[in-house]
Amino acid sequence: MSIIRKISQLRLGTLNVHFFTDLKQQSNVHRLAQLIKPISFDVLGLQEVLHTDQPPGTVAEKYYQFKLLSDLLQLPYIAFCNTSHRFGNAILSRFSLKSNVNYLTEAVENHNARGMLAVQIDHEFFSDNDATLYVTHLDQLSEQVRLRQMKQLEEHVH
Numbered sequence: 001m002s003i004i005r006k007i008s009q010l011r012l013g014t015l016n017v018h019f020f021t022d023l024k025q026q027s028n029v030h031r032l033a034q035l036i037k038p039i040s041f042d043v044l045g046l047q048e049v050l051h052t053d054q055p056p057g058t059v060a061e062k063y064y065q066f067k068l069l070s071d072l073l074q075l076p077y078i079a080f081c082n083t084s085h086r087f088g089n090a091i092l093s094r095f096s097l098k099s100n101v102n103y104l105t106e107a108v109e110n111h112n113a114r115g116m117l118a119v120q121i122d123h124e125f126f127s128d129n130d131a132t133l134y135v136t137h138l139d140q141l142s143e144q145v146r147l148r149q150m151k152q153l154e155e156h157v158h
Contacts, residue, residue: 010125014045020065033072042094047137050088083115089135096122105152
């Protein structure tokens with residue numbers, strides 16, 4: 001007799017939202033939601049989530065766009081990792097978050113420090129497999145810098 005184990009379904013996605021702006025530097029958060037919603041993601045990892053065309057000191061405005069996307073997609077649980085004043089990673093989830101931890105790299109040469117968000121989600125897939133979801137955004141200009149950033153973050157992956 002063979003034992004069949006059901007693997008729970010979990011729809012994961014990732015997207016670099018490029019500060020929620022289009023080519024004309026206009027907000028595209030509603031358009032992104034319109035494109036993404038039919039896919040019915042359960043968990044969505046995002047990069048470059050900080051909306052940075054606001055003057056310094058308007059902290060609430062920085063987070064407004066990804067919180068709005070969370071509402072539009074009905075993914076109410078949010079984890080955020082501030083990687084520098086201009087970037088940021090986030091996870092939006094349909095399921096509650098059991099834990100989330102932020103890890104930062106050291107700045108490499110003249111490149112910005114980067115971050116990695118590690119999240120455990122209250123879902124049977126994560127429980128059954130002792131799984132952790134990691135979201136990061138590495139340097140876009142240099143392969144050598146990316147490799148060094150990965151080496152720094154590697155010690156936190158288990």
